[in-house]
Amino acid sequence: MFRNREIRQFAVLLALITAASAAAGFAVHPAAGILALVTAIAFGTAFFLFTKARYRSIARITDQIDLVLHNAGHTFISESDEGELSILQSEITKMTLRIREQNDALKKEKTRLADSLADIAHQLRTPLTSANLILSLLKNNPEKAERMALLRETDELFIQMDWLITSLLKLSRLDAGIVVFQSEQTDVNDLIQTALRPFLISMELHNIQVQTEIPKGISVTGDSGWLSEAIQNILKNCIESAGEDGKIQIVCEDTLLFTRITLHDSGAGFAQEDLPHVFDRLYRGKNSSTTGYGIGLALCKTIIIRQGGTITAKNHPQGGAVFTIRFPK
Template sequence: MKISKIEERWKVLTENVQIGILIVDKDGLVIFANNKAKELFDIKNNKNNNKKLIELIPDYEIDDLYKKTLQNKSYNKTNLNFWGKEKKYLEVEAFYLSGNQEVLLIINDYTPLYRLEENFKEFLGNASHELRTPLTSIQILIDLFSERKITLDEIYNEFFPYLRKEVERMSKLVSNLLNLSRLEAGVIDLQLKEVNLTEIIMEIVDRLTPHISKKNLEINLKIPEKVIVSADPQHVDTIIFNIVENAVKYTPPSGSIEIGINEDSDNVVLWVKDTGIGIPEKDLNRIFDRFYRVNKSRTNEDGFSTGLGLSIVKKLIERHGWSITVESKVNKGTKFEIIIPKRKEGVKDG
């Protein structure tokens, strides 16, 4: 049978490609859909037989594109927003197949790029505001001082603590941007040494003690006295500090944070588990994206999140040849696990 031959041929050729492919006959019936197309349009397996395109994919823009291509026997293209389980940004190309009077639809998913652009625009707005606030304050104080309307003692006693905090936040933002750009450019080299994870964890907890005490958080350490791994000490500190700091930020007062290490013959597994506000399931696969912030209601004492910290963490972990996983439930807490292979060949050179 002709249709089954077409399906078999296209199934073999397109099973694992990352573009959606549909073939629609002259009667509007979908005679083939590859795995990516089924994923993009939430098509259930074995349920597209004898179904028209508009029934299978209830989108009139795609249906009109198909009809136009069939009628004019020409190539056509459109860009559209498709609403399924979530919003997708798609480019759909339609080719007329004269041999069988069919239309081939090629679907490119640009959702990740659009999301990155949206996150970046939001980040620029937030970052601009975050930078403008301390700079404006400094400028006002300089003007007042130059006009002798304020003394150095008044600046020191009344404004210095505020300015120091604002400048620290500004410095952290700029530092994160520089680190991320260097990581993505591949210009950061690892200075591998034998480091004791236990010492690094203890130092980080000590640095965060003021914030921990302020929120009356309970810290449970389940770590051996000494755990040695081959790593860059500075970058390991950045990795663990970011994860523990996030746990402190997003755990409500009187909550608890657990930091532990498991070790077997193959791996060292470091985990940080909190009783914080958690991460919605729909956001879990995006928390390592650049500039991505889970929810605008996820505020903390800093009042602003760059969306860069976890992205930097992920890239540093991958640079070491390690891996990271995350589990979370809203209002229950979050658990990060870093898997560190013991074999030295697991570390990437350069």
Template sequence: MNKNGEYYFNRVYLVFSILLTVLVIGYTGAILYTVGFNSRIVWMSVLFLVIVFVVGGASVWSLKCRIAGVVNNLDDVIDGAINGQDRVTGYMETNISSLENKLIRYIDLSTTHDKKVEAEKNKIKELISDISHQTKTPLANIVLYSQLLDEHSHSGLDEDTQGFVTQIKSQADKLDWLIQSLIKLSRLETGIISIHATINPIIESISKAVSQVYTHAEHKNIEIAIDCDQAITARHDMKWTSEALFNIMDNAVKYSDTTGKIHIAAQANEMFTRIDISDTGIGIDNSELNDIFKRFYRCKATSKYEGVGIGLFLAREIINSQGGYIMASSTVGQGSTFSVYLLRM
């Protein structure tokens, strides 16, 4: 029995002993008060007190020993079941033996389940590896040949054929991005990829994400402004957090018109570091704000834009796995703001 258990039972025994003493002394005092002081009654009362205390003390001690024995036996049963040792109680028809049998069965089932889960993870890992390997070369070839066709398009290909070549290249790039995103997501969900969150300046993750969307934003003449103190830190995995921020910023650029603006601001609060990514894009209807983080969900207003609806889902999974969360607010026709909350400590 551990120290906490012993302390608890000792308190119970002490309270029981005090109550017994008070009752016996009170009962004896009441008798003496009722019949008056008499030597014979006094001696009988003393003898009664002694007998009660001896019998009560023996009962309490016996109960304490029995409870301690049962608890120690349970400790041995649990330790033996966890460590795979021989049965402590054998196969006796007792309550403790029945409990030991059920505990062993439960541990066996849990162990079997854990092994199945681990085997399934290994299968998924192999499947993801196979998909990544088997699709990499064909996609690379498609992109390469479409680029070669595009380079030679001015030397004999008609306008329609040139359009087909452009579409092939665009769809190949889209398919490659989708496969890579699904692979990342699968690895993240199955625990193949482990996120290592440490306290780092948040400006580095923001800058890395911005660098990935800057060319696209510049092409659309979209202004990107960053308001972040270099001293602001958060507990996060820089690689994966920048991936999540990139997915949000990529949407901001994609769904903003030419000459739009994107504003990125960070502030440190007591528990969380907050990163706000605001844009002047098409906005999101309030009825869809709860759905935009679902896998493959796309807003009705985005049907004319390229996309598959996995970026925000992946971003949320990455942030949630670090103990953070994402919130969104928007006004249709004016823009959206995505707020990323990361733990400070």
């Protein structure tokens, strides 16, 4: 208690006041001096006993806080009957629980990040290994036609790696919160056409037909560039799922509450156990034939949600996958 500078200062001041009052009392009458001295001593004793008890309670709280900080299984600080200390203990308990929750969340995030990095390294290593194998075949293959085919295959592998790295960088920028979305009216028909443009050659080569039902004049509010990026990722998934001679249907509906964009492909749809995880990052599905990286749909969902929209995925009763995007008015 006396380690506190204020207590030491108060003790000195009380001693001076006691001496002064006792001297004045004795100067008037011996009985008055004795009364002043006894009163000062009684007051000082009561004050120091009360202060000692208060410091004992504070020391107990300090010990419990130390126990909580160094013992993962201890999260409770016993309450005090005193008003101010009871409030203080309650607030410290809340803060402790909040810190513990944040610490647990950080541990889970750290574990998830480590797993994600391992998955990313594996996904990059696979096309790199294939590219190295193709390059070794090129060295020992004199046939021009075969060399050209191997070069095309290598080019496709590097395109895949470029897409993966670019998507991961975009996700990291979104996670870091450094992306500023523009809020502007974007025509849905223009948005869909912009998203389709990079896939026109691929769809023509694989004879994939796209049917659009988009009434004129329908628009959504958001960043056209990022929204186009989101829809491109859905289209990429639909094209891969539809395969040769496939079909993709894009329908837009405008209601009083929201604008809905639906994309339906003619592929096999999702396995039932995959549906809850379609938009999970780095989830590739239980089907061994799945060729994606588990990045595109996660990026798509992040972009749409950050701009106030929602996206869901399900299987169509007649076959194929259905993606539904909603933007509130």
